[in-house]
Amino acid sequence: MTHDPRVLVIRPSKEREAALRTLARTGAEIVVADHPDNDLSGFADVQLPLPRVPTAFRTGTVGELEDRILAFHATRPFTAVMADFDYLLPLVGRINERAGLRGHTERSGLTCSNKRLQRAALDRAGVPQPRWTVCQDTGAARDFAKSAGWPVVVKPADRAASCAVSVVRDEAALERAVGAAFAESWERDVLVEEYLDGPEFSVEAIVAGGRVTTVAVTGKGIGGRTGVLKLDAEIPAPLDGQDRAAVERVAADAVLACGLLDGPAHTEVRLTADGPRIVEVNGRIGGVFISHMVRAVTGIDLYQAWYDVLHGRTPRLDVERRGFAVRRCVSEAAGLVEAVDVGAPSAELASRHLLTRCFVHPGDRLAPIENGNEMRAAVVAFAPDRAGALAAADALAANLVIRTAPGDGQEEI
Known part of the structure; x- marks a missing residue:
């Protein structure tokens, strides 16, 4: 790279604040491109204001966003482009191709963001899937x-x-x-x-120059009222060596079939009676605080590794096994929220607490969740042993009470 590091982050989300904190530690200049009301714009060294990004995709005016970004690049060149929303990946790929940057191409962005194109690509490559x-x-x-x-x-x-x-x-x-x-x-x-029957896992990986390195395998709890709610997660996944190797292998094949050569991958896999099958490949870092869990368990900062790959550096991917991380999500609370209470943890429980995040506030009226990307709250615990992490996560989730108004037909969760 001939320029000082300048990283464009398109529409950062509240949950991915860790990405911006990591970028701030690198010393790179951070350019945040989004509507001015984005709460994370304060992390930006420079703000590139855009019209509302999802609206542009719904109305077919993405070209305007691309033109504004490339006009900025012409005067203050980016050294890398990062985005965490799947639908942004084709735009990221086009910008990379036009600016000569590493990361997604338009093809890999399209294949990772459109499930029909992805299914076709996996079929062509002979990767097992539904x-x-x-x-x-x-x-x-x-x-x-x-x-x-x-x-x-x-x-x-x-x-x-x-x-x-x-x-x-x-x-x-x-x-x-x-x-x-x-x-x-x-x-x-x-x-x-x-429908794929069997336990679900996700493979958290970094791809550099077409080489896929697995950093962690996450055990997932998916289900609830709709069958697709995010419930639980744990790292490392409870898998024996043979099954883990099979899951990692099919995930790596799927990532490469999607054309992703440089960047992170979060690949969801079901372990069926006939072996592992791909649910989907996401050409980004996993959501719902998986990056926090990976860092606690392995010592690896996935966002730092992503930054290094995009800048042509060898990422540090040596795993330092530190313990176990477990996440619990609260998804079933509904009604008019009166209060969100967090009980006082014991000293031992506090020592195992990694994070608590609540997405609802008093006065919110909550309808039953219909989409798997919604939740009321999440807690993550970390401990040297799996039993300790599981128990701590359960206790932290029990401490978090979303109280709803009487008469809404809802109980405390």
């Missing part, structure tokens, strides 16, 4: 379900974070699920897939 088809209407979904068997999964191809993803167990629920997926899809691009 049977799937494009869903034109409820009739097509019904025909597929009769062939593949119930339950099936219905999802918009061009959204992320389990938005409008439904596990459909019978024909009566199919029309609503298909309608919800079409309503959320920006391009009315919907898939129906075979």
Whole structure:
């Protein structure tokens, strides 16, 4: 690189504040590109104001965002571009290609952000995954379900974070699920897939020059009322050596099939009776505080590794096994929020507390969660042993009480 480090971060999210803190430690100049009301704009050395980014994608005016970013680059060149939302990855890829930067290409960004394109790429590469088809209407979904068997999964191809993803167990629920997926899809691009039965894991990896290095494997708890709510997570995953190797291998094959050569990957895998199958490849760092858990357990800062890869440096990926991290999510609270109470932990529990984050406030009226990317709160515990981490996470979750108003038909969670 001929320029001092200057990193463009497009639409940073509140949950990913750790990325900006890591960038601040590198000494790079941080340029935040988003609408001026972004709460994280205070991390920026320079702010590049944009119209509301999701609106641009819904209305087909992404070209305006790209032009503004590249006009800025012409006068103050970026050395890297980072974004954590899947739908931004094709834009990041186009900027990288036009600016000559490492990271996503337009192809890899499209393949990692559009599930239909991703399914096709995995099929071409022979990577094991569920049977799937494009869903034109409820009739097509019904025909597929009769062939593949119930339950099936219905999802918009061009959204992320389990938005409008439904596990459909019978024909009566199919029309609503298909309608919800079409309503959320920006391009009315919907898939129906075979349901994969078995425990779910995610593989947290860094790719540099086409070499995939697994940093951690996360055990996931997915389910709840909708079947896709994020519930639990633990690192390292409770897997024996043979199953872990198989999960890592198929995840690496999937990442490369998507064309990702430089950057982070968060690949979701189900371990079925027939072996590991790919749920999806995300060309970014995993959400819901997985980066915090990885750092606590391994000593590796995924955002620092991402920064190093984008700047042509060898990332530090030597794992220092430190212990176990466990996350619990609160997803079922609903009604009018009166208060959020956090009990006083014991000294031992406080020593195992990694983070608590609540996403609701008094006065919020909470409808039942429909999307897998929603939750009320999350806690993470860390301990030298797995049993200690599990017990601490359960205790921290029990200490967090979301109180709802009487008469809403809701109980404390």
